[in-house]
Amino acid sequence: MLPLEHLQTTMARSVLAMEPVAAANMLTAGKADPLARLRIYQNNTRSSLTAALMAVFPVTVRLVDERFFRFAASEFIRRHPPVESRLARYGAGFPRFLKTIDTLSDMPIVAETARLEWAIAEALDTASLPPRSLAEYDSTDLGLSPDIQLQPSLRLIVSHWSILSVWMAHQQETAVDENISWARRPERVALWRSGNYVRLFLLDRASFAFWHSLKHGFGLENATGRALALDPAFDLVSALVRLFRDRLVTDVRVASNFPSN
Amino acid sequence: MSSMFSPLAIPASAGIGLRSPHISEMLTRRPSAGWLEVHAENYMGDGAGVEALERLRQIYPLSVHGVGLSLGSAQGLDRDHLERLRKVCDRFEPDLVSEHLAWSIADGAYLNDLLPLRYDEEALAIVARNVETVQETLNRRVLIENLSAYVAFADSSMSEAEFLAELVVRTGCGLLLDVNNVQVSAHNLQYDAKAFIDALPAEAIGEIHLAGHATNHVGADTVLIDDHGSRVPPVVWALYQHAIDRLGPRPTLIEWDTDVPILDVLLGEAMWADMLTASIMFNRKQAARREQTTKTRATPIHLSVHSETTTSMPVLAAFAAARCARPCMSVALVSIEEEYHAAA
Numbered sequence: 001m002l003p004l005e006h007l008q009t010t011m012a013r014s015v016l017a018m019e020p021v022a023a024a025n026m027l028t029a030g031k032a033d034p035l036a037r038l039r040i041y042q043n044n045t046r047s048s049l050t051a052a053l054m055a056v057f058p059v060t061v062r063l064v065d066e067r068f069f070r071f072a073a074s075e076f077i078r079r080h081p082p083v084e085s086r087l088a089r090y091g092a093g094f095p096r097f098l099k100t101i102d103t104l105s106d107m108p109i110v111a112e113t114a115r116l117e118w119a120i121a122e123a124l125d126t127a128s129l130p131p132r133s134l135a136e137y138d139s140t141d142l143g144l145s146p147d148i149q150l151q152p153s154l155r156l157i158v159s160h161w162s163i164l165s166v167w168m169a170h171q172q173e174t175a176v177d178e179n180i181s182w183a184r185r186p187e188r189v190a191l192w193r194s195g196n197y198v199r200l201f202l203l204d205r206a207s208f209a210f211w212h213s214l215k216h217g218f219g220l221e222n223a224t225g226r227a228l229a230l231d232p233a234f235d236l237v238s239a240l241v242r243l244f245r246d247r248l249v250t251d252v253r254v255a256s257n258f259p260s261n
Numbered sequence: 262m263s264s265m266f267s268p269l270a271i272p273a274s275a276g277i278g279l280r281s282p283h284i285s286e287m288l289t290r291r292p293s294a295g296w297l298e299v300h301a302e303n304y305m306g307d308g309a310g311v312e313a314l315e316r317l318r319q320i321y322p323l324s325v326h327g328v329g330l331s332l333g334s335a336q337g338l339d340r341d342h343l344e345r346l347r348k349v350c351d352r353f354e355p356d357l358v359s360e361h362l363a364w365s366i367a368d369g370a371y372l373n374d375l376l377p378l379r380y381d382e383e384a385l386a387i388v389a390r391n392v393e394t395v396q397e398t399l400n401r402r403v404l405i406e407n408l409s410a411y412v413a414f415a416d417s418s419m420s421e422a423e424f425l426a427e428l429v430v431r432t433g434c435g436l437l438l439d440v441n442n443v444q445v446s447a448h449n450l451q452y453d454a455k456a457f458i459d460a461l462p463a464e465a466i467g468e469i470h471l472a473g474h475a476t477n478h479v480g481a482d483t484v485l486i487d488d489h490g491s492r493v494p495p496v497v498w499a500l501y502q503h504a505i506d507r508l509g510p511r512p513t514l515i516e517w518d519t520d521v522p523i524l525d526v527l528l529g530e531a532m533w534a535d536m537l538t539a540s541i542m543f544n545r546k547q548a549a550r551r552e553q554t555t556k557t558r559a560t561p562i563h564l565s566v567h568s569e570t571t572t573s574m575p576v577l578a579a580f581a582a583a584r585c586a587r588p589c590m591s592v593a594l595v596s597i598e599e600e601y602h603a604a605a
Contacts (some may be wrong), residue, residue: 001416004383005335008367008376015372027412030451032482037411037449040486044374052373081370085329085342088306127307196309 002026015041016081049077049090056091056121059170060114064104072101088125091118109161116163116189119155120200123193126153131247134240140252145221148214148243149251153193156203156212164189164202192248199246206231210239264354265315269322271296271356271468273510274538275531276324278517283524284313291320292528295535296356298324298514304353305345314353324357324468324514325349329371332391332405333364333378343398350399357468357512359404359437360395362388362425379414380424388424389431396434404467406437407457409445409474409487421446422460429465436461438508439470440501441493441516445485455503463508471501471534472516490519493530502537510538 002010007026015038027034050073054061061069076097082090095114104110129151157163162185188208191200203211206227213223227234243249276296279287281303287294297317304311304325317323327346330338350358363375378384395403405428407421419427425436438461447454473491477484493501493515505511515530 003335004379004387005367007379007414008335008364011376012367012370012372015374015376016370026415028415028450029412030449032449032484034412036479036482037484040411040484041372041374041376045372048373082373083369083371084339085331085365085371085373086302086305086345087373088303088308125306125308128309128312193308 014038015045016078017042017046045081046074046077049082049087050074052087053077053091053094057094057114057117059117059167060098060110062170063107063110063113063166068103072098075101088121091121094118109163109166112159112161112163113166115159116157116167116191119157119189119191120198123153123155123191123198126193128153128193128195129250132244132249132251134244137252141254143254145219146252146254147217147219148223148249149253150211150215150243150248151192151250153198154211154215154248155191156208156215157189157191158186158208159189160184160186162187164200167200194247204231206234207239210234211243214243265352266318266354268354269296269356271322271324271512273512275513275515275534276322277515277527277531278326279314279317280517280521281310282521283527284310284317286524287317288313290524292524294321294528294531296322296324296512298326298357298516299353301325301327301346301349302329304349311352318353323353323355324359324512325353325355327358327360328375329365330360330391330395331364331366331371332360332395333362333376333384333388334366334391335364335384335387336367337387338391338394339366343395346395347398350401357404358399358401359406359468361406361408362421362428363408375408377408377410377413377421378424380417380419380421382418385419385424385427385431389428392428392432392434396432402433402435404435404437406439406470407442407446407461409439409442409449409485411449411484413450420452420457420460422457426460426462429462434465435467436465437468437470438466438504438511439472440504441470441472441474441489441497442487444497444500445474445487448483448485454500458500458504459507466508466511469501469504469508469511469513470516471497471513471530472518473497488519489516492526493533498533498537501534502541505538505541510542513538 024035027038029037050070053073053076054066054069057069064072073094076094080093080097095111095118098104098111098114099108131151162183164187165183165185188203188205189200190203190208190211191198209230210223210227213226214220224234224236227236227239272295274295276298277294279297279299286292287297299314304314314323325346330342330346332338361375362378364378365372365375378388392403392405405425407425410421428434429436438458440458443454443457446452447457471493472487472489473493474497475486475488475490477486501513513531513534515527515534517527
């Protein structure tokens with residue numbers, strides 16, 4: 001008789017279809033064929049995890065059609081099953097996996113759009129902190145280069161492809177003109193959670209660099225320097241007002257040492 | 262840590278499983294529901310659902326039901342996951358916490374399904390150790406749920422009911438009796454469903470689950486699939502009646518996980534569970550009175566006690582559904598130049 005751990009390993013590999021099904025003589029199922037019953041577990045695992053991926057990547061599903069998505073998801077599940085039971089964390093590696101599929105090699109927009117959808121899923125599962133207003137700091141000396149803390153759900157994505165345009169085009173039920181959507185055009189996207197929704201914006205290069213520096217804790221001076229290097233006309237005042245207006249600022253404090261990286 | 266919520270005890274009546282399509286309606290309508298149960302794993306992040314549950318927890322008693330702890334894993338518990346469960350319990354202060362007699366994790370993979378154990382001394386020692394760890398970590402008694410199964414192990418040396426009874430003795434845990442699971446497993450593995458319920462220690466049963474299942478025909482095999490995707494079927498109501506007859510009223514949950522209908526259908530099913538329990542308890546009282554009357558009077562007076570009316574069970578739920586025959590949720594996307602919204 002197999003030790004329980006060995007038995008469970010054998011069963012798990014059978015359920016994930018990584019190995020031939022477990023030996024029939026281990027199992028019983030009344031008068032039914034136990035191996036046929038074992039396939040119910042295989043189906044449950046595959047179909048429930050596929051449903052979880054389809055819920056996170058709805059636009060990707062539409063880009064490749066549902067049958068192909070299910071095929072890709074099955075392969076992903078078999079090779080990269082979840083390692084923990086929080087399904088909200090399952091799918092982080094799916095965009096990268098899509099890049100490895102030969103059939104999609106001439107459609108890089110698919111994996112890139114999946115990357116955007118994963119960022120949306122992450123943002124939706126992240127805290128939304130109370131925003132601060134500019135007026136709160138009227139009488140505070142913040143020094144020359146304060147640290148500006150932004151909403152933890154903020155995600156910044158740059159792609160060579162028009163991912164936000166594609167994503168937006170697929171929010172309606174109507175058919176999408178693919179010739180228009182699949183343009184090779186760099187897009188820099190900022191997104192964050194606001195209540196039940198995620199807000200998404202296209203940013204120019206300088207604003208993207210500014211937000212990116214602040215998000216990674218490099219401080220206002222560094223962020224401004226990087227933005228001005230990309231666009232000498234970068235308007236710091238407007239940029240700051242916008243951050244507060246969009247309820248992105250969660251704290252402002254006197255700068256400590258900058259992170260080393 | 263100071264309590265964020267006033268203590269709300271779960272009554273021995275019916276509650277519903279909180280599902281995401283119903284959250285906004287629960288918050289705005291605040292319908293009469295005995296209590297709510299949530300899957301712990303859905304509230305381990307920091308999304309809008311977590312914020313909504315904090316508001317609902319002010320109104321409704323709460324049960325936290327884990328589906329991913331894998332108590333039967335021979336490799337032991339995922340300590341990180343247990344810590345997340347502890348945080349969920351700290352955050353929402355549920356009145357009940359439950360998990361399954363099953364395993365889902367092996368060989369480094371989470372299978373997102375509840376697999377059966379080989380019921381023997383080795384597994385009992387492993388599960389008992391894991392349950393004790395959970396109870397110590399959460400500093401509370403947990404309820405362990407019987408499983409719906411499609412296969413069993415030839416080398417099991419005891420039944421699932423015997424296993425659960427011994428687990429109660431060893432760990433002091435309580436039990437969650439899933440009546441639909443009993444029906445599904447009893448049919449699929451060919452044993453007596455009522456005998457299974459009768460073999461469990463009644464005093465340990467702190468909660469009951471009710472749900473629907475699907476019937477699949479594969480060749481000559483008719484297999485019941487525990488899909489939680491339909492109304493509680495008559496055969497499960499009958500088994501529930503047997504359980505309540507034996508146990509008396511217990512907190513009873515209506516579970517619905519696939520093809521989730523409008524909220525009023527769930528509330529209707531919960532109402533039916535309450536009425537069935539009330540009817541059983543009323544009949545029991547009447548029978549006791551009759552017995553007492555028979556003993557005290559020389560000439561017995563025959564009271565007119567109606568036998569239990571056979572009502573078509575989904576009628577109540579259908580009434581409730583008809584009252585609320587409108588779309589459940591409709592989220593309009595806003596598009597203002599460069600700004601877009603993605604609905605949660």
